[in-house]
Amino acid sequence: MISKRERERYKRQMALFGEEGQERLKRSHIAIAGAGGLGSPVAIYLAVAGIGTLTIVDNDMVEVSNLNRQILHSDRDIGKRKTASAEGKLRDLNPDISVRVIDTTIDATNAASLIGSADGIVDALDNFPTRYVLNDVAIMKNVPLFHGAVRGFYGQASTIIPYTSACLRCIFPKAPPKETVPVVGATAGFIGMVQATEVIKFLTNRGELLTNRLLIWDGMQARAEEIAIKRNPRCESCGDTTTAMRKK
Amino acid sequence: MRRYNHCHEEKVMKVKVRFFARFKELLGTDIVVDAATGIALNGLIRDIAAKNSEGYDEIFDENGTFKDFVILMRNGKRIDSTDAPQTKIEDGDEIAVFPPVAGG
Numbered sequence: 607m608i609s610k611r612e613r614e615r616y617k618r619q620m621a622l623f624g625e626e627g628q629e630r631l632k633r634s635h636i637a638i639a640g641a642g643g644l645g646s647p648v649a650i651y652l653a654v655a656g657i658g659t660l661t662i663v664d665n666d667m668v669e670v671s672n673l674n675r676q677i678l679h680s681d682r683d684i685g686k687r688k689t690a691s692a693e694g695k696l697r698d699l700n701p702d703i704s705v706r707v708i709d710t711t712i713d714a715t716n717a718a719s720l721i722g723s724a725d726g727i728v729d730a731l732d733n734f735p736t737r738y739v740l741n742d743v744a745i746m747k748n749v750p751l752f753h754g755a756v757r758g759f760y761g762q763a764s765t766i767i768p769y770t771s772a773c774l775r776c777i778f779p780k781a782p783p784k785e786t787v788p789v790v791g792a793t794a795g796f797i798g799m800v801q802a803t804e805v806i807k808f809l810t811n812r813g814e815l816l817t818n819r820l821l822i823w824d825g826m827q828a829r830a831e832e833i834a835i836k837r838n839p840r841c842e843s844c845g846d847t848t849t850a851m852r853k854k
Numbered sequence: 855m856r857r858y859n860h861c862h863e864e865k866v867m868k869v870k871v872r873f874f875a876r877f878k879e880l881l882g883t884d885i886v887v888d889a890a891t892g893i894a895l896n897g898l899i900r901d902i903a904a905k906n907s908e909g910y911d912e913i914f915d916e917n918g919t920f921k922d923f924v925i926l927m928r929n930g931k932r933i934d935s936t937d938a939p940q941t942k943i944e945d946g947d948e949i950a951v952f953p954p955v956a957g958g
Contacts, residue, residue, distance in 0.1 A: 644958045732958035757955035760875040778954050780922040787957030794958070822874055822952070831874075833950065834930050 637724035645730035647798030675791030734781030759825030761797035771817035880909030
């Protein structure tokens with residue numbers, strides 16, 4: 607049930623998707639993998655939108671060089687765990703939701719249990735090997751993965767609905783080389799907003815999701831373009847053979 | 855008297871190549887080129903990328919093969935980079951070459 611206080615808090619968005627939509631957000635649980643450049647704006651907007659439970663997983667400490675983009679963390683948080691800093695900020699922003707934080711590194715051995723019973727996973731990671739792990743967990747649990755990634759003034763995003771749309775490995779069969787990427791906070795903000803919007807649309811069952819499309823943002827030219835993508839029937843992660851084997 | 859040699863004149867095709875993100879910074883984009891009949895996708899992009907060695911090295915390995923993470927699209931359809939040498943370019947094709955980004 608939506609309380610009187612919540613009804614007031616969410617009044618302006620309930621005009622879009624009604625009490626029923628707000629109830630859905632309240633009953634939902636979203637896992638955010640990473641509390642950095644993408645994770646910060648995603649977590650903030652999902653918290654204020656009233657997603658009932660947020661799980662945030664990160665294993666880093668706040669460093670001064672994070673602060674140009676990781677807007678969940680403040681100067682006074684330098685040296686704190688990112689999870690602790692995130693938890694405090696999100697509780698301040700919206701005490702009506704439940705925030706769970708897990709201070710660990712995601713890998714193939716723990717990913718499924720970290721994600722638990724979440725209704726969707728936000729990819730706010732900074733590397734492809736762990737993204738592939740999340741992709742596999744999303745497929746195994748049959749929950750959506752909201753992908754985003756940034757570099758400099760460029761970003762990309764796509765929404766993955768397992769077995770329905772192209773998965774992360776269908777889109778990117780091979781990881782780009784590892785590097786310390788330059789990034790401006792506003793780019794992470796832009797892509798994070800696309801991801802947060804997708805989560806809200808998915809949970810309230812509104813609009814057209816960014817599935818089978820890769821959105822490419824070029825901040826330098828102020829152009830957003832998209833590339834049509836398709837499921838790869840031979841995909842290592844979600845292809846027909848793999849799926850058939852999993853079903854056995 | 856001028857002589858025309860129609861038989862041996864190579865037919866030229868117009869092809870548009872779009873680079874994205876980092877590739878665009880180094881090589882430009884919306885490049886319309888006259889491509890020779892029969893040229894394959896890897897040859898086409900190699901010729902264009904050759905004008906900037908940094909751009910070339912971002913896209914191709916030392917054997918002149920597409921790096922495995924490079925995303926190739928032809929007229930909106932994905933081409934696996936391993937199929938690029940067998941993918942013949944046709945008049946009017948639009949090719950997109952895109953590097954995934956990984957930061958978060």
